[in-house]
Amino acid sequence: MAKQKSAFLDNLGKIYLMYTGIFIAFVIGLGIAEKMGMSNKTMGYMFMGVTIGVYALIGVLSRTAKISEYYVAGRSVPAFFNGMATGSDWMSAASFIGMAGTIFGLGYDGLAYIMGWTGGYVLLAVFLGPYLRKFGQYTIPDFLGARYGGHAARTIGIIAAITASFTYLIAQVTGVGIIMSRFLAIDFQVGVFVGLAGILVCSMLGGMKAVTWTQVAQYIILIVAYLTPVTVMSYKATGVPISQIMYGQVLQKIDAKEKAINADAKEAEVRALWKKEVAKIDADIKGLPASLDQKKQDLDAKLAALPADAPAKGREAVEKAIKGLPKNPEEAKEKWTAAKTAAAGKSKPIKPYLEPFARLDMKNMLALTFCLMVGTAGLPHILMRYYTVPSVKDARISVGWSLFFIFLLYFTAPAYAAFARNEVLSNIVGLPIASLPTWMANWAKVGLVSFKDINADGILQFYELTIGPDAIVLATPEIAGLPYVVSGLVAAGGLAAALSTADGLLLTISNALSHDLYYKIVNPKASILKRLTISRVLLVVVALISAYVATFKLTIIVELVAWAFSIAAASFFPALVMGIWDKRANKAGALAGMWAGFGTCLFYMIGSRFYGLDWWGIKTISSGLFGIPLGFITIYVVSRLTAAPTKEMQELVESVRIPKGAGQAHAE
Amino acid sequence: MADKKTLEAYWNENKKLTAFTMIIWFVVTYVAAFFAKDLNNIVIFGFPFGYYMAAQGSLIVFVWLIFNYAFKMNKLDRKYGVQEEEEE
Numbered sequence: 001m002a003k004q005k006s007a008f009l010d011n012l013g014k015i016y017l018m019y020t021g022i023f024i025a026f027v028i029g030l031g032i033a034e035k036m037g038m039s040n041k042t043m044g045y046m047f048m049g050v051t052i053g054v055y056a057l058i059g060v061l062s063r064t065a066k067i068s069e070y071y072v073a074g075r076s077v078p079a080f081f082n083g084m085a086t087g088s089d090w091m092s093a094a095s096f097i098g099m100a101g102t103i104f105g106l107g108y109d110g111l112a113y114i115m116g117w118t119g120g121y122v123l124l125a126v127f128l129g130p131y132l133r134k135f136g137q138y139t140i141p142d143f144l145g146a147r148y149g150g151h152a153a154r155t156i157g158i159i160a161a162i163t164a165s166f167t168y169l170i171a172q173v174t175g176v177g178i179i180m181s182r183f184l185a186i187d188f189q190v191g192v193f194v195g196l197a198g199i200l201v202c203s204m205l206g207g208m209k210a211v212t213w214t215q216v217a218q219y220i221i222l223i224v225a226y227l228t229p230v231t232v233m234s235y236k237a238t239g240v241p242i243s244q245i246m247y248g249q250v251l252q253k254i255d256a257k258e259k260a261i262n263a264d265a266k267e268a269e270v271r272a273l274w275k276k277e278v279a280k281i282d283a284d285i286k287g288l289p290a291s292l293d294q295k296k297q298d299l300d301a302k303l304a305a306l307p308a309d310a311p312a313k314g315r316e317a318v319e320k321a322i323k324g325l326p327k328n329p330e331e332a333k334e335k336w337t338a339a340k341t342a343a344a345g346k347s348k349p350i351k352p353y354l355e356p357f358a359r360l361d362m363k364n365m366l367a368l369t370f371c372l373m374v375g376t377a378g379l380p381h382i383l384m385r386y387y388t389v390p391s392v393k394d395a396r397i398s399v400g401w402s403l404f405f406i407f408l409l410y411f412t413a414p415a416y417a418a419f420a421r422n423e424v425l426s427n428i429v430g431l432p433i434a435s436l437p438t439w440m441a442n443w444a445k446v447g448l449v450s451f452k453d454i455n456a457d458g459i460l461q462f463y464e465l466t467i468g469p470d471a472i473v474l475a476t477p478e479i480a481g482l483p484y485v486v487s488g489l490v491a492a493g494g495l496a497a498a499l500s501t502a503d504g505l506l507l508t509i510s511n512a513l514s515h516d517l518y519y520k521i522v523n524p525k526a527s528i529l530k531r532l533t534i535s536r537v538l539l540v541v542v543a544l545i546s547a548y549v550a551t552f553k554l555t556i557i558v559e560l561v562a563w564a565f566s567i568a569a570a571s572f573f574p575a576l577v578m579g580i581w582d583k584r585a586n587k588a589g590a591l592a593g594m595w596a597g598f599g600t601c602l603f604y605m606i607g608s609r610f611y612g613l614d615w616w617g618i619k620t621i622s623s624g625l626f627g628i629p630l631g632f633i634t635i636y637v638v639s640r641l642t643a644a645p646t647k648e649m650q651e652l653v654e655s656v657r658i659p660k661g662a663g664q665a666h667a668e
Numbered sequence: 669m670a671d672k673k674t675l676e677a678y679w680n681e682n683k684k685l686t687a688f689t690m691i692i693w694f695v696v697t698y699v700a701a702f703f704a705k706d707l708n709n710i711v712i713f714g715f716p717f718g719y720y721m722a723a724q725g726s727l728i729v730f731v732w733l734i735f736n737y738a739f740k741m742n743k744l745d746r747k748y749g750v751q752e753e754e755e756e
Binding site (some may be wrong): 047108111117118119121122123125126127130244245247248250251252301354355356357362366373391392393395396397399400403404410411414452559599654657658659660 | 675678682685690691698701702704712713716718720726730734735737738741742745749752753
């Protein structure tokens, strides 16, 4: 390792401690400025501008022209800091903004995400991480290429890496756009591109090295932002600021409140009204396509019947309703079926928050947990991070630190959900519609909260209120009545979570293209300068494509992200694990296994999502359940039916299994 | 390079530790979830135990499992003389 770098590496602890102190002082300073009259908009600009500026600055300071720094941060990242970087690489906009909301809605069953997205690290720690570090190349397709020989395995690796990473990347870019547009009051499209500029300065100049040190900085911001509001809520509700312990009491309150709501006569009235709604929608669905035409005719007639001097507002409302109608019977069926399911959910008493398998059956909850776990251990942008530590020993410890830093947020998420649910059940439900708090109207404007007094008694009943999962974390500072500076902090945290993950994904994709496809397959003689230039250009191109796709705001994206886990689980995981743990596994077996896993997973996904395919009642999101074991079995069986790998290959496997000699992998 | 016998012994110990880790991993997630309804009858500090295991308990065990694995493996490396060169 070069000596001049060690000044930075030796003082990492001090540097980041100072950084944390300055950041906290910055937040407190803004809090004081708010008291003195700083506007919300200025504060939004301060938070976004300063944090993105810091990330870009780290990028500039870490710029590099060395291949090993660009791809694997010079393999000099200490285990502790690699853990932090992995934490923010891993925790995306979905973890930060969406997870507490998911648990809020699903209760016990939502914990599948908590267990799935942490338990995967155990698999990573014992089956993959240390061995990949010993192998010591630059990318995950590198391992497949070297272990199974030839370009075929590497190519499947490239395809799977890009498929899984790209959908995931679009979701992050969308998250960036939403946060930027909401807190800076700018256009969604503009928000996407401003945010991307921040990512690009960072990853383009310094590759993995810059991304690593930025991710550490982003982790600090996101964890401070996540813990602050929930700690205050815990203090307010229980008098003790340790939310993770205190929410046990709150769980009991939730249970009691839910029982009271189920027994309430007015609530029963609302449920009965929803039941009628279900019957109505059902009749509409059965009456397709005539029912859709009828709806359109009714609205057209209504528009025509409006007097010429009718207020513009009324006219706009009808015009909007006409535009909002489904375009064709297929779309109507899909939309109305979703509406029917939602209404049906509201026509029944609340299922207890704490009861297991009330919303997902046991089979599906366990299957989902399993797919998320295996998927976590198979995602290339995470696996890649373990190439950056100095040794195998560090890789092992580093997985521990990674999970520890992720754990800090994940074991708080259920507390977050519980405090928010308690607040809604105790202090919001039962309020007169006329005197609802202002935050509800604010978030209703952006569509994350909606309420309607359907039994017209002037009181808000539980099922008259719908809260989108994304509203829980973003709106909590307002729900708890905290100053706006906390909202700004939460937004900066969400932005850090989305940007850090986007950075890692962007690098994974451009490396798969520049290193694996171009350098290893197309032009192995390319010079270092050429390789780096191509990689930087690809970063910009991939970023622009993802921003372009994100501007369409496709609703399918959220679903696709969940699919990425099953894809990674079924295609990568078996081939990687068998490559290390089964000396007899060969090229034919790996290729067959990867195709079988990937293919089965994709077949079930598309089949169950669009064509009503149903194996054993498993939901689309857990499609990997079939592909994972099939992948393993196929590799095992096909490898044994074909010729054993060469002696050199078996020796490679043996050398991967012991840490000794890891130093040699530094070469180049 | 260490001889074949040492390597085999090292790998076998590794396999045992891996199996131990996976068994605990399986029990705290899947077995605990399977019995979550029964475990919920035990309430500690307001937390029904089945819920607690899925929300926090299993996570704490995961973190411990990984550090435990790392420390034991690093010790095993030295026992069999297969550790990395830097620390010799």
